Amino acid sequence: MAHGLSTLSDGDRRVAMESILFSTAPEDVAGELLAKSSVRNFDRGQTIFPQEEHAHSVFVVLEGWVKLYRVSPNGSEAVVHVPTRGQSFGEAAAFRSDVYPVTAEAATDCRLLQVRASLMLELMKSRPEICLAMLASTYQHLHGLVSQVERLAAQTATQRVVEFLLELCPVDEGPCAVTLPYDKALIAGRLGMKPESLSRAFSRLRSVGIRINQNQAAISDVARLHSYVESDRSEVLRRA
Numbered sequence: 001m002a003h004g005l006s007t008l009s010d011g012d013r014r015v016a017m018e019s020i021l022f023s024t025a026p027e028d029v030a031g032e033l034l035a036k037s038s039v040r041n042f043d044r045g046q047t048i049f050p051q052e053e054h055a056h057s058v059f060v061v062l063e064g065w066v067k068l069y070r071v072s073p074n075g076s077e078a079v080v081h082v083p084t085r086g087q088s089f090g091e092a093a094a095f096r097s098d099v100y101p102v103t104a105e106a107a108t109d110c111r112l113l114q115v116r117a118s119l120m121l122e123l124m125k126s127r128p129e130i131c132l133a134m135l136a137s138t139y140q141h142l143h144g145l146v147s148q149v150e151r152l153a154a155q156t157a158t159q160r161v162v163e164f165l166l167e168l169c170p171v172d173e174g175p176c177a178v179t180l181p182y183d184k185a186l187i188a189g190r191l192g193m194k195p196e197s198l199s200r201a202f203s204r205l206r207s208v209g210i211r212i213n214q215n216q217a218a219i220s221d222v223a224r225l226h227s228y229v230e231s232d233r234s235e236v237l238r239r240a
Helices: 010-018 027-035 091-095 117-126 130-154 157-168 184-190 195-208 222-239
Strands: 004-006 038-042 047-049 057-063 066-071 077-081 103-106 110-116 176-179 210-213 216-219
Touching: 010 027, 010 057, 010 110, 027 117, 057 091, 057 117, 077 184, 091 117, 110 117, 117 130, 157 176, 157 195, 157 216, 157 222, 184 195, 195 210, 195 222
Parallel strands: none
Antiparallel strands: 004 038, 038 110, 047 103, 057 110, 066 077, 066 103, 176 216, 210 216
16 A cells, blocks of 8 residues: 555654644553554555545544545546645544545655554543544544635635645745645645636736745745735625
């Protein structure tokens, strides 16, 4: 499945413990889960699990980005989520001993913590309090999907692109350079638009100090982007 295994480093442990899945679990339970889990390395484009496969594991992203998508009966692809460092996926299906409702693919080279679903279910039976951690994790995913649907319905394409870039910015003001985490076609799918619409949005954003060069975005003033999002939102509401 993966091209290699590696050991859990101290850095990996910190990332895993920051995830909602581990941070809400009792400390001793989290430690046991980490001790009995595996770190797997995936190459970009490699399938982590296919849609409809039996849900055998829950994953936490330690490095890189993962693409979760569904394929419709007519063959079209819909990107559901793109989890990154410190985020988990696969919980709901694994806890129900169900099948994965999506395909998971490495959007970049990535390292994942793989936690066996059977281990988690055993611990849930012996330690009922861990169920609260599992509920918190699944709720977070549901909340994220609801927010995503809301953005697709209420925001302009350009506004979605700006908010996506702001999520990548490590600062709240001043100049900033960010690396786009995956290819533009996937970014477009994640934001609910076609690649050509994404290109047009990038072009329009030159007027607010954004320059895109391959997978690099140079931003002249992050605070200006925040102002742009608010003004764009006001304009949408005014036209409604």
